[in-house]
Amino acid sequence: MQTLRQRRFRRILDDIASARFMLTASLHGAVVAAAYNVPFAFWDNGFVDLPFKWQDFSSSLGIDCDFVSDTQSGLVVYKEKILPRMKKPRLLPILKVCPFSVHSRLLLKAYMADRRAAKSNRG
Structure with missing residues (x-):
């Protein structure tokens, strides 16, 4: 039997995995989106926590670490900069x-x- 915490975690994963696009200020959200092949972009919400971690994640995928301010810009960045360059590690x-x-x-x-x-x- 799953705990409440496990059910909530599973629900978040399911929500991300079933999304058509994810604009996220959460690095963990971006990692999960990339893992589940969900289109994503980094959202600049005015506070980027630990920029070097975002840079590290971006470089591990072979993409630029570009932040956007809205969904439309995020879709453009994904289509033009992330999707053509992203190489997930083995x-x-x-x-x-x-x-x-x-x-x-x-x-x-x-x-x-x-x-x-x-x-x-x-x-």
């Missing part, structure tokens, strides 16, 4: 070094996702 090397055991079924899914990504990058 999953298997990340899972191999995570600090907890990963179920073999998930390792297989990561392997297959990495293979699909490698094939699509080759054209």
